[in-house]
Amino acid sequence: MSPQPQAAVGAPLSRVDGRLKVTGRAMYAADQHVRGMVHAVVVDSSVGRGRIASIDASTALAQDGVLKVIHHHNAPRLPYDANPGSLNLPGERLRVFQDDRVQFRGQPVAVVVATTLEAAQHAASLVKVGYDSERPATDLADAPAADNPRTYARGDADQALRSAPVRLDMTYRMARNHHNAMELHATVARWNGGTLTLWDKTQWVQSPRAQLAADFGLPPESIRVLSPFVGGAFGNAARAWPHITIAALAAREVGRPAKLVLTRAQLYSSVGYRPAYEYAVRLGSDRRGRLRAMTHDLRSETSRYETFVDRGVVSPGQMLYTTPHVSQRASTVPLDVNTPTPMRGPGYATAAFAIESAMDELANELGMDPVELRQRNEPDNDQSNDKPFSTRRLRDCYRIGAREFGWERRNPKPRATRDGDWLIGTGMASALYDTLRQPAQAHVRLNADGTARVETASSDMGPGTYTSMTQVAADALGLNVRNVDFRLGDTDMPPAPIHGGSLTMASVGSTVQDGCDKLRRQAIELAVQDQESPLYRADADDVVVRGGRLHVAADPARGETYRRLLVRNRRTHLESTGAYTPPSGEARTSMYAYGAVFAEVAVDARLGLVRVRRMLGVFDAGRIISPKLADSQALGAMVGGIGAALLEHTVTDHRDGRIVNANLADYLVPVNADVPDLKAIYVDGRDDEVDPLGVKGLGEVVLVGVAPAIANAVHHATGRRVRQLPITAESLLGI
Ligand code: MOS
Numbered sequence: 001m002s003p004q005p006q007a008a009v010g011a012p013l014s015r016v017d018g019r020l021k022v023t024g025r026a027m028y029a030a031d032q033h034v035r036g037m038v039h040a041v042v043v044d045s046s047v048g049r050g051r052i053a054s055i056d057a058s059t060a061l062a063q064d065g066v067l068k069v070i071h072h073h074n075a076p077r078l079p080y081d082a083n084p085g086s087l088n089l090p091g092e093r094l095r096v097f098q099d100d101r102v103q104f105r106g107q108p109v110a111v112v113v114a115t116t117l118e119a120a121q122h123a124a125s126l127v128k129v130g131y132d133s134e135r136p137a138t139d140l141a142d143a144p145a146a147d148n149p150r151t152y153a154r155g156d157a158d159q160a161l162r163s164a165p166v167r168l169d170m171t172y173r174m175a176r177n178h179h180n181a182m183e184l185h186a187t188v189a190r191w192n193g194g195t196l197t198l199w200d201k202t203q204w205v206q207s208p209r210a211q212l213a214a215d216f217g218l219p220p221e222s223i224r225v226l227s228p229f230v231g232g233a234f235g236n237a238a239r240a241w242p243h244i245t246i247a248a249l250a251a252r253e254v255g256r257p258a259k260l261v262l263t264r265a266q267l268y269s270s271v272g273y274r275p276a277y278e279y280a281v282r283l284g285s286d287r288r289g290r291l292r293a294m295t296h297d298l299r300s301e302t303s304r305y306e307t308f309v310d311r312g313v314v315s316p317g318q319m320l321y322t323t324p325h326v327s328q329r330a331s332t333v334p335l336d337v338n339t340p341t342p343m344r345g346p347g348y349a350t351a352a353f354a355i356e357s358a359m360d361e362l363a364n365e366l367g368m369d370p371v372e373l374r375q376r377n378e379p380d381n382d383q384s385n386d387k388p389f390s391t392r393r394l395r396d397c398y399r400i401g402a403r404e405f406g407w408e409r410r411n412p413k414p415r416a417t418r419d420g421d422w423l424i425g426t427g428m429a430s431a432l433y434d435t436l437r438q439p440a441q442a443h444v445r446l447n448a449d450g451t452a453r454v455e456t457a458s459s460d461m462g463p464g465t466y467t468s469m470t471q472v473a474a475d476a477l478g479l480n481v482r483n484v485d486f487r488l489g490d491t492d493m494p495p496a497p498i499h500g501g502s503l504t505m506a507s508v509g510s511t512v513q514d515g516c517d518k519l520r521r522q523a524i525e526l527a528v529q530d531q532e533s534p535l536y537r538a539d540a541d542d543v544v545v546r547g548g549r550l551h552v553a554a555d556p557a558r559g560e561t562y563r564r565l566l567v568r569n570r571r572t573h574l575e576s577t578g579a580y581t582p583p584s585g586e587a588r589t590s591m592y593a594y595g596a597v598f599a600e601v602a603v604d605a606r607l608g609l610v611r612v613r614r615m616l617g618v619f620d621a622g623r624i625i626s627p628k629l630a631d632s633q634a635l636g637a638m639v640g641g642i643g644a645a646l647l648e649h650t651v652t653d654h655r656d657g658r659i660v661n662a663n664l665a666d667y668l669v670p671v672n673a674d675v676p677d678l679k680a681i682y683v684d685g686r687d688d689e690v691d692p693l694g695v696k697g698l699g700e701v702v703l704v705g706v707a708p709a710i711a712n713a714v715h716h717a718t719g720r721r722v723r724q725l726p727i728t729a730e731s732l733l734g735i
Helices: 018-022 117-126 157-162 206-216 242-254 311-319 348-366 370-376 394-405 465-477 504-528 562-568 627-647 706-718
Strands: 038-044 050-056 066-071 108-114 128-133 150-154 166-174 186-192 195-200 223-226 258-261 277-285 291-303 325-335 417-419 422-434 440-447 452-455 484-487 543-546 549-552 555-561 573-580 592-604 610-620 677-682
Touching: 038 117, 038 242, 050 108, 066 117, 066 242, 108 117, 108 242, 150 311, 157 277, 157 291, 157 325, 166 348, 186 242, 195 206, 195 242, 206 223, 206 242, 242 258, 277 348, 291 311, 291 348, 311 325, 311 348, 311 422, 348 370, 348 422, 348 706, 370 394, 370 422, 394 422, 394 592, 394 610, 394 677, 422 610, 422 706, 440 465, 440 504, 440 562, 452 465, 452 504, 465 484, 465 504, 504 543, 504 549, 504 562, 504 573, 549 562, 555 562, 592 706, 610 627, 610 706, 627 677, 627 706
Parallel strands: 038 258, 195 223, 291 325, 452 484, 610 677
Antiparallel strands: 038 108, 050 128, 066 108, 150 325, 166 277, 186 195, 186 258, 277 291, 417 422, 422 592, 440 452, 440 573, 543 549, 549 555, 592 610
């Protein structure tokens, strides 16, 4: 079969929705204005644990425009059926306004519904709530773990550690981080009899549908969710959080559509976050740096009502480096907090800070180059399951990274390079993230005017899914990009999986390609059987489509356009359904994306201030569909990683459970002045084992190695090992 020419895939396209976004015409959830709409504002608990003793809404209700104040005394009892959706956690999800319990500071205790936002906000400040409060437990460091840790063992790690010539024992701590996307979480809910329409910020339109169907006891088909644009999410708009239920409840109670937009402060208690971790590592190696044993003891915070664990946090310890003896114990610590959730590079980024710092400590102990140390421990297969890797080009990442970064110019001695007041250091770290795939479907329609529309209920929280899917569709259909209209974000469209876990390109991309391949073949079949077509009796396998024109691959003159073909055949359009289903049964290979990150930092020797001077990431993520968007992901993740390494820290006052920096002035995120020249390189090559497109997923792996690379560079600059994120000026005093 003649291969379809590839013109759009691999081209550095700008975002197809860029103009809509920069001109303000992209409609986000909070931009929706529905006729007759009212506004809902949530009242949060001002204690961290206890019971609501009294609620006095009389002053609030007396304000102009206030329609209703809903709380546990007057809210209808909702069914809160089990939610079969895959985002369910062990435990019982928060049930808004169903009883008097307060389980964390900032829990919704009432909602004010009013005709204007200002009236609702003002009235919310007038709702008087009395509490019987207790002191909450919110500190991971001094609370007991639940007694059901996840464990893993191979070999006898304790025994092997005892006999290892080189032994290290360290504990790393990672602060809680909040996603803090630019867009606030928002929902507009409109009932029409028993059916509900939601405009919602979500990474997965099926998620609020499943959640609200279960909460209200409705058939899922009676709920439509629309989410065409999402202004960043990083994992936090995957689950349907309680405010979505509140919005639907508010709308139902007043009989009018309702808009609910969480405030920036409310994002710190109403939606999830990356949990704080303690990660203890013991490792043993021989004198040549070959790992003999590693133990991993983890503690992470969760709420008391649900148990959240980062699925992937144990994987790197099991398969990143050749290690004969491994033991792991991952415990959750229930606290009086709201439930955490995946945040970019979930689990892997946390594990990488501990393991990649520990490897750097081992390199120092041995006086060995950190890249060389990693090369010496590069495994031949996945030791956790004895499977071969589908592709693993981590060695290439090291080699290319070291060369491009100028690693060999490095003086291996810590604290050896100075530039005025600044101590200069370099560090590196490995990265990995597993390649996930989920079933998806898409609908493809080719119109007689030579344009196509492709639809699937995916999301685009920012990586540029509109654009990358348009590229895949354009090449498979043989159309110019401008003639493809890709749509997503609507439960009425064919189902797609969660837009997270770096699985969209693999899953939805393969689906879009399948649907467009089928449609192109349909058109080709129509042409070769059409006596009036120049392609009549051509071999269908020899026909390709380019720029909307079908032709024999070896004889471009012999052909015609989609438009002529369809018009002559009196067809208004052709359509097809694309599908992708990951192979059933156990995978034959171990599938991961990889990377190596190199960073240079300068640390002010007197002030402890850390500046990142430059950073390079080299990534093995399989085939790159959209290089410009890949850079947007990779460089964006480096910015996020600078935040995790040096700035981001959700601070709780453990006396009362209050988050003291619940705003973007005090919760520090990197700004332009914090970000140096960044560069990303992609190791060439598709992975045919993982999915039809050959992509391994990019958006998560690019974050994973950033913080440890910076931490290792800080050690190299100063000689001070900071085993805690973020690395603050305080932790570098007296260097
Ligand atoms: Mo990503 S944490 O799955 O949005």
